[in-house]
Amino acid sequence: MPEGHTLFALARDLDTAFRGTSPEVSSPQGKFAGGAALLSGHEVVEATSWGKHLFVEFAGDRVLWVHLGLIGTFTIDTTSYAGELPVVGQVRCRFATDDHVADLRGPMVCDVVTPEKVDEVLARLGPDPLRPADPRSDPDLAWARIQRSSKPIAELLMDQAVLAGVGNVYRSEVLFRLRVHPFRPGNKLQRRTWRAIWADLVALLPLGVATSKIVTVHEQVDEVARALEAGEEVRLTSRDSYVYKRQGEACHVCGSRIRTQVVAGRNLFWCGNCQRRG
Template sequence: MPEGHTLFALARDLDTAFRGTSPTVTSPQGRFAQGAALVTGHEVLEATSWGKHLFVEFTGDRILWVHLGLIGSFRIDTTSYAGELPVVGQVRCRFATDDHVADLRGPMVCDVVTPEKVDEVLARLGPDPLRASDIRSDPELAWRRIQRSGKPIAELLMDQSVLAGVGNVYRCEVLFRLRVNPFRPGNKLQRKTWRAIWEDLVALLPLGVATRRIVTVHEQVDAVAQALEAGEDVRLTTRDSYVYKRQGEACHVCGSRIRTQLVAGRNLFWCGNCQRRG
């Protein structure tokens, strides 16, 4: 499932391509025909995201709400609408202007909703590390929910009502980066440990937006941060992780074997020797 940085970048790209335009919105697959009819020809005011949820606001208080789920994708192409790109696969929703076509495939949620419904959705979500400057994205809200729970922190980090946008890769990698025991109950977690987790996510997710990759290994994090600060192109030639999908391999730090276990429906990866804090 795409994590928060992917949705943030997608919202940014949709906003760039369609803000201020009045796209033709259709449902080639047919399953979204009624929703498409509600927004087609309306001006796009803004495309935003919160965690793993995408919102495209149109005039008339009509908002397209999308959650990609496990298999969804929303691809934007530059094209001449006069020639219209052929529909490939099961396209739930298509935006089209003279300059761009965007095709949504396989979403878990695709619906036209009111601003009140968006407020209801956001109220169910925890703070988003990519929206750290937003008054609604308060890490203290997440901390209060963590404190009240006896569930492992590795499970709580996947709960979107606790923290929005964090998925399996970020939870595994951040817990390793901070040497946190993934099975530490939330109500036993130290406050300073939670603050360290939050601050690490606030630092890492924007790098994911910039590179369109999850970057967590310290050397790569430093290289990306320096390149962005200098206004240079970011070039990463290798894909690496500390623990994610490295079960049975040697830990990069201590040499112990990386372990795996199903937690919150996804395979958690961790180093039992390094990750003892909490």
């Protein structure tokens, strides 16, 4: 499932391509024909994201709400439309102007909602590390939920009501980076540990936006951060990981074998030797 940095970048690109335009909106697949008719010809006001949720606001208080789920994609083609770009695959929703075509395929959620409904969705979500300056993105809100729960921190980090946008890769890698035991109950976690987790996510997710890759290994993190600070083009041709999808392999730090176990429906990866803190 795409994590928060992917949706953030997608919202940015949709906003750049369609803000201020009045695209033709259609549903080649047919499943979203009614919703497309409500949006077609209306001006795009803004495209934003929060965690794994995407919102495209149209004039007239109409908002396209999208959650990509496990298999969804939303691609943007910059080739001139001219009514000729063929439909490939099961396209649920298409935006089209003379300059851009965006095709949504396989989403878990694709619905036209009101701004009030958007507020309801946001109220159910935790703070977004990609928006630390937003008043709604207060890490103390997540901390309050964490310290009330006996669930392991590895499970809580995947709960979008606790923290928005973090998925399996980031939770595995950040817990390793901070040497936190993934099965430490939330109500046993120290506040300073939570603040360190939040700070690491705030630092790492923008690198994912910049590179379109989840960057967590310190050397690569430093490389990308230096390039961004210098205003240089970020060129990261490969991505390594500390623990993610490395089950049975030697830990880069201590040499112990990386372990795996299903937690919150996804394969968690960790080093039992390095990750003893909590």
